[in-house]
Amino acid sequence: MPRVFSYFTKAPKTVPYRVSTLDYLDFFREQYLTTDDLVAVVSALNLFQSGFGTSRCWCLKTINRSELKGFTTSHGSRPLYKGRDARMLALAIAGQYHSEPQPVIVRRHVCDSIYCINPNHYYFGTKKEVCFERGQRKGSRISPDLVTELRLKNTENRKTWSYAALARQYRLPYHVVRRICNHESYE
Ligand SMILES: [Zn+2]
Secondary structure: OOOOOOOOOOOOOOOOOOOOOHHHHHHHHHOOOOHHHHHHHHHHHHHHHHHHOOOOOOEHHHOOHHHOOOEEOOOOOOOEEOOEEHHHHHHHHOOOOOOOOOOEEEEOOOOOOOOEOOHHHEEEEOHHHHHHHHHHHOOOOOOHHHHHHHHHHHHHOOOOOOHHHHHHHHOOOHHHHHHHHOOOOOO
């Protein structure tokens, strides 16, 4: 029987991040970091998680620095831990690593801070996904599905589905449709 959460039942307990998995340690060693560094990053994640919950931003600027040794906000666009991208370390602890098809860190559009280290606010993806998330953050309604649909219609029947016709049908600016169909944007 599925469990139903109501005002009368407790919310599901969040699971703390752990140091015990050897995968992380190998990954930290590859970054020339030590077990102490791993412990420090795991503790920081747990500190944020217990204080802020899983869905809010874990922004380095919102917490007392003395509790977060090694972390800095000196880089213009990302949080750092001893000079390494702290998001990459947080994602590793959450069990996510980069791969050839998903080489870049994508910040979800729900994320409000470039110094956020909440691994739920990031994922490894493509430059295209970075583009989508940026668009969504600015209120764009262009989704990967919409891009596929526009391109498909345009290649199947260029006369009926010209850029102008697509722009009218989907209420999008002409240049946006043209760029999507020409693969100049969203790859
Ligand atoms: Zn965030």
